[in-house]
Amino acid sequence: MEGATLSTASPEAILDRLRSAIDQQDGELARALARQLLDEDAAELFEGLDRTEIRALAALLGDETLADLLSQLDEHDAADILEQLPVEHAADVLEEIDPDDAADIIVQVDPDFSEDILVAMEPSDAAEIRELMAYRPDTAGGIMTPEFVAMEPGLRADRAIAALRKVAEEAETIYYVYITDPEEHLLGVLSLHRLVLSRPDALVEQLMFPDPVRVNVNDDQEYVARLLTERNFLAIPVVDDENRLMGIVTADDVADVLEDEATEDIERLGGSAPLSEPYLRASPALLFRKRIVWLLVLFMAQFVTLEVYDHYKGVLKEQLVLAMFVPILIGTGGNVGSQTVTTIIRAMAVGEAAPRHFVRILGKEIATALGLGVVMGTLMFARGAITDGREFGLTVGLTVGVLIIWAATVGAMLPLILSKLRVDPAVVSAPFISSLVDATGLVIYFTVAGLILHVG
Amino acid sequence: MEGATLSTASPEAILDRLRSAIDQQDGELARALARQLLDEDAAELFEGLDRTEIRALAALLGDETLADLLSQLDEHDAADILEQLPVEHAADVLEEIDPDDAADIIVQVDPDFSEDILVAMEPSDAAEIRELMAYRPDTAGGIMTPEFVAMEPGLRADRAIAALRKVAEEAETIYYVYITDPEEHLLGVLSLHRLVLSRPDALVEQLMFPDPVRVNVNDDQEYVARLLTERNFLAIPVVDDENRLMGIVTADDVADVLEDEATEDIERLGGSAPLSEPYLRASPALLFRKRIVWLLVLFMAQFVTLEVYDHYKGVLKEQLVLAMFVPILIGTGGNVGSQTVTTIIRAMAVGEAAPRHFVRILGKEIATALGLGVVMGTLMFARGAITDGREFGLTVGLTVGVLIIWAATVGAMLPLILSKLRVDPAVVSAPFISSLVDATGLVIYFTVAGLILHVG
Numbered sequence: 075m076e077g078a079t080l081s082t083a084s085p086e087a088i089l090d091r092l093r094s095a096i097d098q099q100d101g102e103l104a105r106a107l108a109r110q111l112l113d114e115d116a117a118e119l120f121e122g123l124d125r126t127e128i129r130a131l132a133a134l135l136g137d138e139t140l141a142d143l144l145s146q147l148d149e150h151d152a153a154d155i156l157e158q159l160p161v162e163h164a165a166d167v168l169e170e171i172d173p174d175d176a177a178d179i180i181v182q183v184d185p186d187f188s189e190d191i192l193v194a195m196e197p198s199d200a201a202e203i204r205e206l207m208a209y210r211p212d213t214a215g216g217i218m219t220p221e222f223v224a225m226e227p228g229l230r231a232d233r234a235i236a237a238l239r240k241v242a243e244e245a246e247t248i249y250y251v252y253i254t255d256p257e258e259h260l261l262g263v264l265s266l267h268r269l270v271l272s273r274p275d276a277l278v279e280q281l282m283f284p285d286p287v288r289v290n291v292n293d294d295q296e297y298v299a300r301l302l303t304e305r306n307f308l309a310i311p312v313v314d315d316e317n318r319l320m321g322i323v324t325a326d327d328v329a330d331v332l333e334d335e336a337t338e339d340i341e342r343l344g345g346s347a348p349l350s351e352p353y354l355r356a357s358p359a360l361l362f363r364k365r366i367v368w369l370l371v372l373f374m375a376q377f378v379t380l381e382v383y384d385h386y387k388g389v390l391k392e393q394l395v396l397a398m399f400v401p402i403l404i405g406t407g408g409n410v411g412s413q414t415v416t417t418i419i420r421a422m423a424v425g426e427a428a429p430r431h432f433v434r435i436l437g438k439e440i441a442t443a444l445g446l447g448v449v450m451g452t453l454m455f456a457r458g459a460i461t462d463g464r465e466f467g468l469t470v471g472l473t474v475g476v477l478i479i480w481a482a483t484v485g486a487m488l489p490l491i492l493s494k495l496r497v498d499p500a501v502v503s504a505p506f507i508s509s510l511v512d513a514t515g516l517v518i519y520f521t522v523a524g525l526i527l528h529v530g
Numbered sequence: 531m532e533g534a535t536l537s538t539a540s541p542e543a544i545l546d547r548l549r550s551a552i553d554q555q556d557g558e559l560a561r562a563l564a565r566q567l568l569d570e571d572a573a574e575l576f577e578g579l580d581r582t583e584i585r586a587l588a589a590l591l592g593d594e595t596l597a598d599l600l601s602q603l604d605e606h607d608a609a610d611i612l613e614q615l616p617v618e619h620a621a622d623v624l625e626e627i628d629p630d631d632a633a634d635i636i637v638q639v640d641p642d643f644s645e646d647i648l649v650a651m652e653p654s655d656a657a658e659i660r661e662l663m664a665y666r667p668d669t670a671g672g673i674m675t676p677e678f679v680a681m682e683p684g685l686r687a688d689r690a691i692a693a694l695r696k697v698a699e700e701a702e703t704i705y706y707v708y709i710t711d712p713e714e715h716l717l718g719v720l721s722l723h724r725l726v727l728s729r730p731d732a733l734v735e736q737l738m739f740p741d742p743v744r745v746n747v748n749d750d751q752e753y754v755a756r757l758l759t760e761r762n763f764l765a766i767p768v769v770d771d772e773n774r775l776m777g778i779v780t781a782d783d784v785a786d787v788l789e790d791e792a793t794e795d796i797e798r799l800g801g802s803a804p805l806s807e808p809y810l811r812a813s814p815a816l817l818f819r820k821r822i823v824w825l826l827v828l829f830m831a832q833f834v835t836l837e838v839y840d841h842y843k844g845v846l847k848e849q850l851v852l853a854m855f856v857p858i859l860i861g862t863g864g865n866v867g868s869q870t871v872t873t874i875i876r877a878m879a880v881g882e883a884a885p886r887h888f889v890r891i892l893g894k895e896i897a898t899a900l901g902l903g904v905v906m907g908t909l910m911f912a913r914g915a916i917t918d919g920r921e922f923g924l925t926v927g928l929t930v931g932v933l934i935i936w937a938a939t940v941g942a943m944l945p946l947i948l949s950k951l952r953v954d955p956a957v958v959s960a961p962f963i964s965s966l967v968d969a970t971g972l973v974i975y976f977t978v979a980g981l982i983l984h985v986g
Contacts, residue, residue, distance in 0.1 A: 085886065112760070115881035146760055148882075239727050248723055249705055249764075267704055270726060271695050303785040304568070304602055308705075308764065325781045329759040329788055336792035337876050343796065344872025344960060345865055353877035354887060358897035365869050366902060372865050373906065376858040377913070383854045390850055397846060397853040398839045401860060401968050402832040408864075409801055409828050409961040413821050416800025420793050421809035425571035426604075430541065431810060441814035446822060450829065457833070504800060504960050505865040512857050 085116035089123075096127055101134040108135065108143060117151045118354055128158040132167070141170030144179065148352050153182035161187070165194035173199070174219040174327070177206035206321075214298045215291035217331065218312045218321030224254045227261055227279035231272045238266070250309050250322070253282045258318045260288060260311055288313050291320055298323050299331040300425065338500070339423055343416055345372070345505035368503065375509040382513050386520040392529045395462050396519070399470050404515045406450060407477035408508030414439055414485030415507050419499050422489060429494040435486055443482035451475035469526045473519045480518065481511045541572035545579075552583055557590040564591065564599055573607045574810055584614040588623070597626030600635065604808050609638035617643070621650035629655070630675040630783070633662035662777075670754045671747035673787065674768045674777030680710045683717055683735035687728045694722070706765050706778070709738045714774045716744060716767055744769050747776055754779050755787040756881065794956070795879055799872055801828070801961035824959065831965040838969050842976040848985045851918050852975070855926050860971045862906060863933035864964030870895055870941030871963050875955050878945060885950040891942055899938035907931035925982045929975045936974065937967045 083091070092107040108131070111119055123131065132140050132155075144152040144167065156164045156179065168176050168191060180188050180203060192200045202220050209215030223241055225234055238248050251269065253262040262282030272281050288311045289298050302310050302325055309324045338348040347364040349356050356364075383400075390397050418435065421427035427435060451471040459467025485507050489499035523529055539547070548563040564587070567575055579587065588596050588611075600608040600623065612620045612635065624632050624647060636644050636659060648656045658676050665671030679697055681690055694704055707725065709718040718738030728737050744767045745754050758766050758781055765780045794804040803820040805812050812820075839856075846853050874891065877883035883891060907927040915923025941963050945955035979985055 115884065146762075235726065266722060266726070270691065270722070299785070303782070303789075306602070306782040308781070325764070326759070326762040329755070329784050332785055332788055333759075333792070333880055336789070336796070337880060340792070340796055340799065340872055340876045343800065344868050346869045346873060349873070352882045353873060354883055354890065356894075358894055358901065361873075361894065361898040362901040365866070365898070366905060368869075369862065369865055369902060369906060370909075373858070373862060373909065376861050379857045379861070380854060380913075383857065387850065387854070390853060394843065394846060394850075397856070398836060398843070400853070400856060401835045401839065401972070402829070404857060405832050405835070405965060405968055406825065406829060408964065409825055410821070412800050412959075412961050413802045413824075416796055417802060417805070417809060417817075420796045424789055424793060426808045427810055428571065434810065438812075438814055438817065442817040442821070445814065445818040446825060449822060450825060453826075453829065457836075503868075505868050508864065508964070509861060512861055516857070 085111060085114050085119055088114070088116070089119045092131070093123070093127065096123075096130045096134065099130075099134065101136075104131060104134045105139055112143065112146055117147050120151065120155060125158045128155060129160070129163075132159055132163065137163075137167050137170050141167050145171050145175040149175075149178040149182050150351060150355055152179045156183055156191070157187055161190045161194050164191045168203075169195055169199045172219055173202045173206055173221060174217060174321075177203045178211070181207060181211075209291060212295045213291065214289045214293045214295065214312045214323060215320065217295050217298070217327050218291070218323045220321045222250075222252055222309075222311070222319070222322040223248055224252045224258070224319060225264075225278055227253050227255070227277070227282070229278045230274065231269055231276045231278065231281065232274035234264075234269060234278050238269075251278070252311055252319055252322075253278055254319050260286070260313055260317055260319045262286060263311065286311060288317075289323070290315065295331045296335050299328045299335075302328050303332070335423070339419065342498075342500040343419060343503050345369075345503040368505070372505055372509045375506075376512065379509070379513040379516060382516045386516070389520055389523065389529045393523070393527060395466065396469075396523055396529075399458070400516070400519070402454075403470065403473055403477060403519055404508075404512045406454075406474055407481040407511040407515045408504075410443065410446060410478045411481035411485040411507035411511050412504035414443075414482045415489060415502055415504060418486055419489050419502070422493060422499055429490045432487075432490050435490065436483070439482045439486040440479060443479040446482075447475035447478040450478060465526055469519075469523050472526070473515075473522045476518050476522070477511065477515050480514065481507065484510060541567060541570050541575055544570070544572070545575045548587075549579070549583065552579075552586045552590065555590065557592075560587060560590045561595055568599065568602055573603050576607065576611060581614045584611060585616070585619075588615055588619065593619075593623050593626050597623050601627050601631040605631075605634040605638050606807060606811055608635045612639055612647070613643055617646045617650050620647045624659075625651055625655045628675055629658045629662055629677060630673060630777075633659045634667070637663060637667075665747060668751045669747065670745045670749045670751065670768045670779060671776065673751050673754070673783050674747070674779050676777045678706075678708055678765075678767070678775070678778040679704055680708045680714070680775060681720075681734055683709050683711070683733070683738070685734045686730065687725055687732045687734065687737065688730035690720075690725055690734050694725075707734070708767055708775055708778075709734055710775050716742070716769050716773055716775045718742060719767065742767060744773075745779070746771065751787045752791045755784045755791075758784050759788070791879070795875065798954075798956040799875060799959050801825075801959040824961070828961055828965045831962075832968065835965070835969040835972060838972045842972070845976055845979065845985045849979070849983060851922065852925075852979055852985075855914070856972070856975070858910075859926065859930055859933060859975055860964075860968045862910075862930055863937040863967040863971045864960075866899065866902060866934045867937035867941040867963035867967050868960035870899075870938045871945060871958055871960060874942055875945050875958070878949060878955055885946045888943075888946050891946065892939070895938045895942040896935060899935040902938075903931035903934040906934060921982055925979050928982070929971075929978045932974055932978070933967065933971050936970065937963065940966060 088107055088110055092104060095104040095107055111117060249266045251264045253264060254260055262284040263286040264278055264282040268281055291312055291314055309322045311319055312321045312323060314320050341348045345368045347367060349364055418427060451474050454474040455467040455471030458470040488502045492502060493499045544563055544566055548560060551560040551563055567573060705722045707720045709720060710716055718740040719742040720734055720738040724737055747768055747770055765778045767775055768777045768779060770776050797804045801824045803823060805820055874883060907930050910930045911923040911927030914926040944958045948958060949955045
């Protein structure tokens with residue numbers, strides 16, 4: 075089969091074949107190969123084509139196929155391709171893309187060129203896109219599409235189906251029909267499912283589900299995505315403050331939103347500010363900016379560690395071996411802190427834990443840390459006792475046990491407290507907890523050493 | 531409005547009101563309050579109800595509403611509630627739940643009771659669930675539903691719509707109709723959209739989209755979810771090795787899959803094995819087991835750090851101040867390693883980076899690290915020079931610069947190499963990179979110190 079031979083090729087080989095398909099004006103092959111580059115997540119290879127090749131490929135594919143491909147690309151990649159086309163052609167292609175996706179793409183296009191494209195588009199299509207561009211991208215307004223089907227409450231079912239035929243091409247989904255009054259206030263929702271199966275002379279207001287679940291244009295996109303997911307809706311209506319229907323968010327947008335939010339959380343947990351662009355597009359200068367801020371903050375935190383350490387210099391002079399065990403002790407504490415904080419922040423993000431579970435979470439984490447502390451403390455005691463005597467073993471064993479409990483407590487409490495204070499708990503990254511445990515860990519270490527080894 | 535007063539109440543207050551609604555046999559209020567507990571992500575509070583109350587609530591809600599609520603709950607919570615019901619009632623409720631969700635719930639029910647429930651169910655419903663239980667839960671087979679609509683190629687459009695009316699109640703989605711031959715081989719797909727808008731006497735095989743994108747029952751659930759997302763499908767057909775249609779995966783399952791996979795990655799990146807249960811349900815014993823393995827592995831890695839440190843004991847005796855700077859140096863290296871590894875692992879998970887981008891990624895990371903190294907190195911030089919002289923400042927400044935570049939290189943290369951070796955790159959957690967940088971960082975530190983300070 076054709077698919078089988080294609081799929082063993084490397085993305086670069088596919089690009090080469092695509093290039094020769096363009097040369098030979100083989101539209102069908104070009105389409106199959108372009109699609110395959112997408113499937114291989116190798117869309118960035120389109121960058122390897124020059125302007126003439128991109129234009130030839132666009133002509134070969136036709137507006138509709140190109141629009142389809144562009145809406146599946148990351149918006150940055152799509153904008154890059156669009157910028158290579160003549161203005162008129164770019165406008166035609168953009169008209170074929172769902173307005174919510176089109177708005178995402180056009181904001182990534184060079185501002186001079188994007189204005190030209192919008193001017194060249196059908197005025198009604200351009201107006202829709204401009205309207206969407208006015209909403210913050212991370213709100214319901216920013217991800218909604220205005221292409222829903224609305225009907226009056228007094229319409230008969232058979233007339234409603236006839237009306238659907240006319241708009242089916244334009245609408246993003248016809249699986250839900252929204253019932254609105256003449257002032258566009260949302261009255262109810264009716265599924266195509268139900269409409270098709272009902273008596274022809276029934277009125278849509280008798281069939282509709284009244285007062286459906288809705289969201290406000292300014293609601294956070296993550297809230298909207300979770301609502302759609304939990305309720306298993308195909309789409310959810312978006313209204314303004316006066317309950318006027320402005321658009322719908324469809325289920326196909328949910329996965330993107332949830333993925334973006336998870337990516338942000340992961341990057342924050344790792345100790346950087348979230349990248350606004352796909353990784354491969356991010357320049358070293360951007361990566362630098364996203365990382366340096368937290369590095370500097372953590373650096374300051376570690377100055378405290380330095381001061382603490384310096385304070386106990388005298389103890390080290392008496393027993394140099396204490397210094398040897400510093401990395402393993404604060405390292406283990408940091409590891410437990412990292413384990414705890416990532417688990418809890420993720421549980422909070424997916425709604426499995428909340429500040430009201432404070433006592434329950436703290437109890438659970440301290441019980442877990444007790445177990446971890448006993449095991450690691452015993453091992454550490456053994457390691458210390460073998461090389462440096464029983465009392466020294468006791469010092470490091472006890473220190474690691476206390477440190478583990480302390481790290482787990484801080485790692486569990488901080489995200490809960492921040493969330494209660496309405497700060498995004500994901501700012502408490504794993505490196506942050508580690509740095510915190512470093513400084514306090516030294517104090518614990520030298521205090522325990524003072525008590526057991528009678529130094530300092 | 532009722533909704534407004536309800537929403538200001540705490541989840542515990544809602545539970546109290548629910549309890550009295552059950553007492554007063556107020557079905558409508560009970561339904562609204564139960565729904566509200568779900569909306570507040572407070573489903574775990576249902577545990578606060580005793581068996582009698584759960585049974586009374588179930589009777590009040592009716593099978594269909596209860597089924598609806600259960601399918602929106604986490605499967606563990608749903609199983610807990612189901613276990614409180616009489617066998618016959620549990621069987622009736624389970625029949626109302628989509629078989630893919632029902633199978634997820636029943637595997638969480640106590641094995642003795644679950645067998646009783648399955649026996650009490652309609653044999654055809656029970657058979658569907660048993661079949662689904664046979665697939666690995668993280669495969670297309672494990673998340674698919676067998677309740678799709680299949681038709682013969684020779685059917686007329688109007689007869690097809692009439693046939694749909696009959697099965698609409700049962701099917702999970704009627705938005706796609708699948709065309710199969712008598713041996714159930716998948717021939718094509720047809721959207722309800724297109725069916726409704728077509729001429730009544732057209733044959734479905736003329737209308738259908740032939741050879742649609744499909745997945746195999748054994749394909750990984752994450753692959754299936756990403757395919758659905760990228761192509762914006764509402765559902766995707768699942769076939770066996772002989773191309774027989776076994777089920778469909780619908781868009782409402784995608785978000786759950788992607789969320790679960792992101793959660794697993796986050797927990798791994800934080801240095802624990804992924805929890806198989808929601809956080810609040812995980813016992814300290816489970817948390818202990820998920821964390822202790824990596825702690826022990828990292829502990830062993832830190833033994834190496836200890837040995838390295840011990841090896842340079844002589845140097846420390848000459849210049850004790852070198853010890854003071856160990857935490858801040860290896861801490862900074864660990865932070866950069868954590869930033870790099872989390873960013874790259876996430877980029878790989880969402881398909882934004884792959885092993886074939888090795889050179890590009892490495893170049894980008896080293897360029898970024900050079901920038902970070904110069905800034906942090908300068909600051910470190912200043913800090914060291916102020917308290918301990920210019921040569922010492924040079925030692926720690928140079929060390930942190932080299933360490934940052936080294937940490938970024940390791941953090942970027944390791945996930946790519948592991949992925950190339952077909953090992954899940956998320957096993958390279960932030961703590962793992964930190965521990966690696968600890969040991970090698972000390973070697974770098976003492977080597978630089980030896981060169982500049984002429985010690986050791």
